[in-house]
Amino acid sequence: MLNADNIRKDFPILSLSVYGKPLVYLDNAATTQKPRSVVDAIANEYYNVNANVHRGVHFLSQKATELHEQARETVRAFIHARSTSEIVFTRGTTESINLVATCFSQACMKEGDEVIISAMEHHSNIVPWQMAAGRMGIQLKVIPINDKGELLMEDYEKLFSPHTRLVSVAHVSNVLGTVNPVKEIISIAHDHGVPVLIDGAQSAPHMPIDVQELDCDFFAFSGHKTYGPTGIGVLYGKEKWLDQLPPYQGGGEMIQHVSFQHTTYNELPYKFEAGTPDYVGSHALAVAIDYLNTLGMDNIHAYERQLTDYAMRQMQQIEGMRFFGTADNKDAVISFLVGDIHHLDLGTLLDRLGIAVRTGHHCAEPLMHRLGIEGTVRASLAFYNTREEIDSLVAAIQRLKQMF
Ligand code: PMP
DSSP: OOOHHHHHTTOGGGGOEETTEEOEEOBTTTOOOOOHHHHHHHHHHHHHTOOOSSSOOSHHHHHHHHHHHHHHHHHHHHHTOSOGGGEEEESSHHHHHHHHHHHHHHHHOOTTOEEEEETTOOGGGTHHHHHHHHHHTOEEEEEOBOTTSOBOHHHHHHTOOTTEEEEEEESBOTTTOBBOOHHHHHHHHHHTTOOEEEEOTTTTTTSOOOHHHHTOSEEEEESTTTTSOTTOEEEEEOHHHHHHSOOSSOSSSSEEEEOSSOEEEOOTTGGGOOSSOOHHHHHHHHHHHHHHHHHOHHHHHHHHHHHHHHHHHHHHTSTTEEEEOOOSSBOSEEEEEETTOOHHHHHHHHHHTTEEOEEEOTTOHHHHHHHTOSOEEEEEOOTTOOHHHHHHHHHHHHHHHHHO
């Protein structure tokens, strides 16, 4: 079992005090804190390596290119992709989904075609499809959920029609914590000859991912939620799909030859990486992944599951506690309201006690409508959180309740 007290020493920010109180950071679904090794890697690269990648014959450029391409291999191994050709660096989950929504709809869809998403999607997995729908006359179909926040799989099957071209769903909900049965979702879609994109923003940081075992066609995640830096993310795509898609943006890096009449495109994955890539970010993401691998994704998952169960048990004892998301298979995200206290008031007062939680609709307004609420307070956990921090959260909520 992981020892969070030891692990916390690797994350200098966790020793901060805010308003004179020890920081209790429970906003990990928004972004995670960075271990010292990641911050050091960024500084080290700028101090000792920095040069633009791929195009240079000189020492530094070759060294920077080596780190960047090694990072691609580290990401490949992290999600068990078959080849580094299938690992595209992007700015994050949002850009990865936008890339697929734009390029897939252009190459593989026509008016009247359909995309299936779910009722619990983040706006990043709704709006890009709506934009494609607006451009091309595509329809969105939505898998409904039950009151525990689980997908209704029978209804999912009924959504398929001869016009269904893609399914795009979250692996783990950033509001409900529900771990969706993605393997089953993918297998059903494949039975209908339909590819699947998995939004792994909330799964890649918390559990082992094997894209070949899942058999997903696309998988997206963000560096900054995976203990790496901001501004870097990943799109995995099966080679057979990436080959069929047109480039997303034009410019340097993604070309083979350019004349004023015609451009030929680079091989995978560079076809999708126009412009100077965030080579410092990719390397720092690889260092974050190395850190996660040292702890072990299985260990991380087991620890966070136990901590979530503990938190749910302790919070349940608070009178007036209402949880949103009580799926049987639930990860480290806890959304709640207490009595009729407004989520914003509760979040603001918790902040004054040093406890960082998120409030609002969590970029999932359609889900809020389904739940019949405006927003929730969300505590989202990581492997460096402790039972003592959960106890602080519970004590703080109890104390604030007295004030209302
Ligand atoms: N999908 C989910 C499930 C998320 O939780 C988030 C981030 N909150 C995103 C997509 C978007 O991630 P990013 O802002 O890093 O692109």
